[in-house]
Amino acid sequence: MTFDKLMIGGRWRPATEGQTIPVFAPSTGQQISSIPRGGEADVGAAVKAAREAFEGAWGAMPAFERGRLLSRFAARILDHAEELALLEASDTGKPMTLARNDIKACARYFEFYGGAADKIHGETIPYLSGYQVIVMREARGVTGHIIPWNYPAQMFGRTLAPALAAGNATVLKPAEEACLSSFRLVDIAMDVGFPEGAINLVSGLGSEAGAALTAHPGLDLISFTGSPAVGTLVQQAAAMNHVPCVLELGGKSPQIVFDDADVESASKAITAGIIQNAGQTCSAGSRVLIHQKVYDQVLAALADRFSRVVAGPHELDLDCGPVISAKQQGRVENYLREGERDGVTVAAQGQLHPRTQDGGYFVTPTLFSNVASTHLLAQEEIFGPVLVALPFSDEADAIRIANDTPYGLMAGIWTRDGGRQLRLAKAVRAGQIYVNGFGAGGGIELPFGGFKRSGHGREKGFEALREFTVAKTVILNHG
Ligand code: NAD
Numbered sequence: 263m264t265f266d267k268l269m270i271g272g273r274w275r276p277a278t279e280g281q282t283i284p285v286f287a288p289s290t291g292q293q294i295s296s297i298p299r300g301g302e303a304d305v306g307a308a309v310k311a312a313r314e315a316f317e318g319a320w321g322a323m324p325a326f327e328r329g330r331l332l333s334r335f336a337a338r339i340l341d342h343a344e345e346l347a348l349l350e351a352s353d354t355g356k357p358m359t360l361a362r363n364d365i366k367a368c369a370r371y372f373e374f375y376g377g378a379a380d381k382i383h384g385e386t387i388p389y390l391s392g393y394q395v396i397v398m399r400e401a402r403g404v405t406g407h408i409i410p411w412n413y414p415a416q417m418f419g420r421t422l423a424p425a426l427a428a429g430n431a432t433v434l435k436p437a438e439e440a441c442l443s444s445f446r447l448v449d450i451a452m453d454v455g456f457p458e459g460a461i462n463l464v465s466g467l468g469s470e471a472g473a474a475l476t477a478h479p480g481l482d483l484i485s486f487t488g489s490p491a492v493g494t495l496v497q498q499a500a501a502m503n504h505v506p507c508v509l510e511l512g513g514k515s516p517q518i519v520f521d522d523a524d525v526e527s528a529s530k531a532i533t534a535g536i537i538q539n540a541g542q543t544c545s546a547g548s549r550v551l552i553h554q555k556v557y558d559q560v561l562a563a564l565a566d567r568f569s570r571v572v573a574g575p576h577e578l579d580l581d582c583g584p585v586i587s588a589k590q591q592g593r594v595e596n597y598l599r600e601g602e603r604d605g606v607t608v609a610a611q612g613q614l615h616p617r618t619q620d621g622g623y624f625v626t627p628t629l630f631s632n633v634a635s636t637h638l639l640a641q642e643e644i645f646g647p648v649l650v651a652l653p654f655s656d657e658a659d660a661i662r663i664a665n666d667t668p669y670g671l672m673a674g675i676w677t678r679d680g681g682r683q684l685r686l687a688k689a690v691r692a693g694q695i696y697v698n699g700f701g702a703g704g705g706i707e708l709p710f711g712g713f714k715r716s717g718h719g720r721e722k723g724f725e726a727l728r729e730f731t732v733a734k735t736v737i738l739n740h741g
Pocket of ligand 1: 511
């Protein structure tokens, strides 16, 4: 298919201004496509179409039928899995295995929420005698969705599936850097039979289509995933219309390794948790905190694994692909230079496959050691294949360092001590805590979201359905 039209009100149509944005393949740096540069008029038309759908056929559809539709969509995504994975890999540069997993995860979102659509129950509340109180959970109405480029297909499922399951009509603004899979997924959705206006797609620049969507007074909720800086802009714009927001803004998640940890499995999972998607994962474990007694041993195990990581183009299906763009490559390389300038020790570096000489946005995977918790390498979200190691002296020190960033999205705790597992899980301020394991980005069933500057609101699991619905209390005086 071509990617030159927006989906508004059930019809593919060109952007009002007729402009386009070029799309580059991160593995080669070559242009592979272009997408419409939607603007304010397109966003306005999409919100209008969504409102009509919500007040029309989509809003009237019984919950079990919505669920069926989502389930059918999930099955069709799986029918097209290989085609979608190829599209996703060439658009993002991610290795084929990861792209295949992402498409399966996208389908799983629609499967999970398809099954949940007719199980969104309200409640009754005992009140005064002669009264019956019913709390209904209603769809919010028209929801706006702004997603990033790191996991385009997964983000599509993560944000749209619960919104649609709950009965909302949606407007999606995917990221301009990578969103080809969104076009194909919407195409499949239309084929499956979603009523016109239930899913609208307006691609464009963040400062144009994105800003127009967040400022639109016709929305009932905005769901945004991306950088904290843009998260602030989204909240400011939404506040002008009193539109609530669910924000997921990234992290600087710690992996905390105690002296009784299984070093073999910890080092394997910790390496995978930062190398996955070239480190461009909001929940990447990008800091490793190591008990000083085992610091050298754990660092050596990580250094060994890091030095064997090879980065290369997506079709080679290596451990690590390129980063998304020349801009992101420059950003990550800047952090590497800052570390070098401040004399931070490089404990190990991965390799670049010879094919990376042909072009593409590659960054050498790097493990830094003995980084001070106050250093920007330990504080800022680098969003590249860069891991920083910090020593700690005891449990209290580990908790202090773990919480010593503006973020709080996820954490990994590696210890066999049951009491310590729970104490740490309670003390670390993060939305998801793994114990003796780490699943960056995974778990459709598992509520996910941030503390502090990692955002607010919860996605995934049944929690997402609470965000995409609103309670309405009916107080009946029956005498
Ligand atoms: P970004 O926040 O600029 O972009 C994310 C989405 O927001 C895109 O769809 C973009 O078009 C849109 N957007 C941009 N400006 C907007 C505006 N003014 N109003 C409304 N929408 C707007 O992220 P980025 O610049 O692509 O990446 C920068 C950094 O953000 C990364 O290096 C990383 O640290 C972080 N990030 C985090 C996540 C995450 O999953 N939490 C994802 C992507 C990026």
